[in-house]
Amino acid sequence: MATSKFPTQKDGSETFSQETAVVVFVLGGPGSGKGTQCPKIVEHFGFTHLCAGDLLQAEIESESENGTMIQNFKKEGKIVPSAITVKLLQQAMQLSDNKRFIIDGFPRNEENRTAFENIMKIEPEFVLFFDCPEEELTKRILNRNQGRVDDNIETIRKRLKVYFESTLPVINYYNSKGKVQKIDAQRSIDEVFEDVKSVFSKLKPVARVGSMN
Numbered sequence: 001m002a003t004s005k006f007p008t009q010k011d012g013s014e015t016f017s018q019e020t021a022v023v024v025f026v027l028g029g030p031g032s033g034k035g036t037q038c039p040k041i042v043e044h045f046g047f048t049h050l051c052a053g054d055l056l057q058a059e060i061e062s063e064s065e066n067g068t069m070i071q072n073f074k075k076e077g078k079i080v081p082s083a084i085t086v087k088l089l090q091q092a093m094q095l096s097d098n099k100r101f102i103i104d105g106f107p108r109n110e111e112n113r114t115a116f117e118n119i120m121k122i123e124p125e126f127v128l129f130f131d132c133p134e135e136e137l138t139k140r141i142l143n144r145n146q147g148r149v150d151d152n153i154e155t156i157r158k159r160l161k162v163y164f165e166s167t168l169p170v171i172n173y174y175n176s177k178g179k180v181q182k183i184d185a186q187r188s189i190d191e192v193f194e195d196v197k198s199v200f201s202k203l204k205p206v207a208r209v210g211s212m213n
C-alpha cells in the first residue's frame with residue numbers, strides 16, 4: 001500500500017489540516033473544461049488532480065456496493081450524497097504523497113461543501129471557476145463522443161439545471177469570501193490556460209504547508 005507523508009494521529013490515521021494541505025476547487029458547468037485544464041495545472045504546478053466524477057466512475061466500474069446507485073445518479077445528472085464522495089476524496093488524499101490538490105467538479109452543492117469542510121477541516125485556498133455560456137457547454141458535450149452515460153441531450157439539460165440551481169450558489173458563497181478566481185472559459189484551450197497559469201503563478205510557494213523535506 002502506498003504510504004503518505006501526512007502527519008499521523010496517535011491512532012496512526014493521517015491528518016489533514018489547513019496547515020498540511022493546499023486544496024483548490026475547480027468548478028464550472030458541465031463541459032466548461034475542468035478535465036481539460038487540470039492535467040495542465042498538474043504538469044506546470046505540481047498539484048495532484050482529483051476528479052470527483054472520475055472517482056465516482058471508478059466506483060461504478062469496480063462494482064462496489066454503491067456502484068449501481070452512483071450510476072443512477074449520474075444518468076439523471078443528480079448529485080451523489082456527500083458521504084460517498086467525501087470518503088472517496090479523503091481516501092485519495094490520504095494515499096497521495098503530494099499535499100497540493102486540485103479537486104475537479106466538487107463541491108457541487110452546499111451539502112458537499114459543508115461535509116468536506118467539516119470532515120476534512122480544510123478550506124480551499126481558492127476556487128478556480130470556469131465561466132462558460134450554456135450553449136457552448138451543450139455544444140462541447142454533444143461533440144465529446146466518449147461514450148459517457150450522461151452525454152446525451154436529456155441528461156445534459158438535467159446536469160445544467162443542477163449546476164445552476166445547486167453549484168452556482170456554492171461558487172457565489174466562495175465569491176462572497178473573496179476566494180473565486182473567475183476565468184473566461186469560452187476561448188481556446190490555450191487561451192484559457194494562459195489565464196489559469198497567471199492565477200496559479202500568484203500562489204505562494206508551499207511555505208505555509210510546512211517543510212517539504
Ligand code: UP5
Pocket residue numbers: 028029030031032033034035036037052053054056073074075076077078079080081085104105106107108140141143144150159185186187188189190192
Ligand atoms: N473542450 C474543453 N475545453 C475547450 C475549449 N476551451 N474550447 C473548445 N473545446 C473545449 O471538456 C468537455 C469537452 O469540451 C471535451 O470534449 C473537451 O475537449 C472540450 P472537459 O474538459 O471534459 O469539461 P469538464 O468541465 O470536465 O466537463 P464534464 O462533463 O466532465 O463536467 P461535469 O461536471 O458534468 O462532469 P463530472 O465528471 O464532474 O460529473 C459527472 C456526474 O457525476 C455529475 O453529473 C454527478 O451526477 C456526478 N458527480 C457527483 O454526484 N458529485 C461530484 O462531486 C462529482 C460528480
Ligand code: MG
Pocket residue numbers: 034035051053105
Ligand atoms: Mg470532467
